[in-house]
Amino acid sequence: MTTQVIVLNGGSSSGKSGIVRCLQAVLPDPWLAAAIDSLVEAMPASLRASDAGIEFTAEGGVNIGSEFRALEAAWREGVAAMARAGARVIVDDVFLGGAASQERWRRALAGLDVLWVGVRCEGTVAAGREIARGDRAQGMAASQAELVHRGVAYDLEVDTTHTESLDCARAIAARTG
Numbered sequence: 001m002t003t004q005v006i007v008l009n010g011g012s013s014s015g016k017s018g019i020v021r022c023l024q025a026v027l028p029d030p031w032l033a034a035a036i037d038s039l040v041e042a043m044p045a046s047l048r049a050s051d052a053g054i055e056f057t058a059e060g061g062v063n064i065g066s067e068f069r070a071l072e073a074a075w076r077e078g079v080a081a082m083a084r085a086g087a088r089v090i091v092d093d094v095f096l097g098g099a100a101s102q103e104r105w106r107r108a109l110a111g112l113d114v115l116w117v118g119v120r121c122e123g124t125v126a127a128g129r130e131i132a133r134g135d136r137a138q139g140m141a142a143s144q145a146e147l148v149h150r151g152v153a154y155d156l157e158v159d160t161t162h163t164e165s166l167d168c169a170r171a172i173a174a175r176t177g
Contacts, residue, residue: 004112011147
């Protein structure tokens, strides 16, 4: 079976978005990108700073509320529907709940051929990228570097600490049937 969905999981500033762009360039067929950041940006401003939505703390923490969870579930089902309709999709996500987050994706993507990829990056390197980006609360990258991988099973892991996005993308592309 040919891979229909590639799920990239890694902490903030680990390099997932760069890998997605490189994958879109190196894979022979067109692949859509579905990023959790795009979901957050698509939400009304009132949900990007509320108990019911998603809150980013000054220390880099992330608090998730019930309204966010409901919209996130709908988003996952929408991504799965696109793949079932024939689109190839690369998911860029942050599994704040570790294995529980992966299980929610597994249920949504049931019956599809999925390649699970862990995107690792040393916390200090990710923290440096976070500062350079300037659009994230400092501390988020370091706090998520290991947290998002707890209990998650992967088909492949890449590490962007010392490896460029293009090389990571080529390794991932080699695993897509």
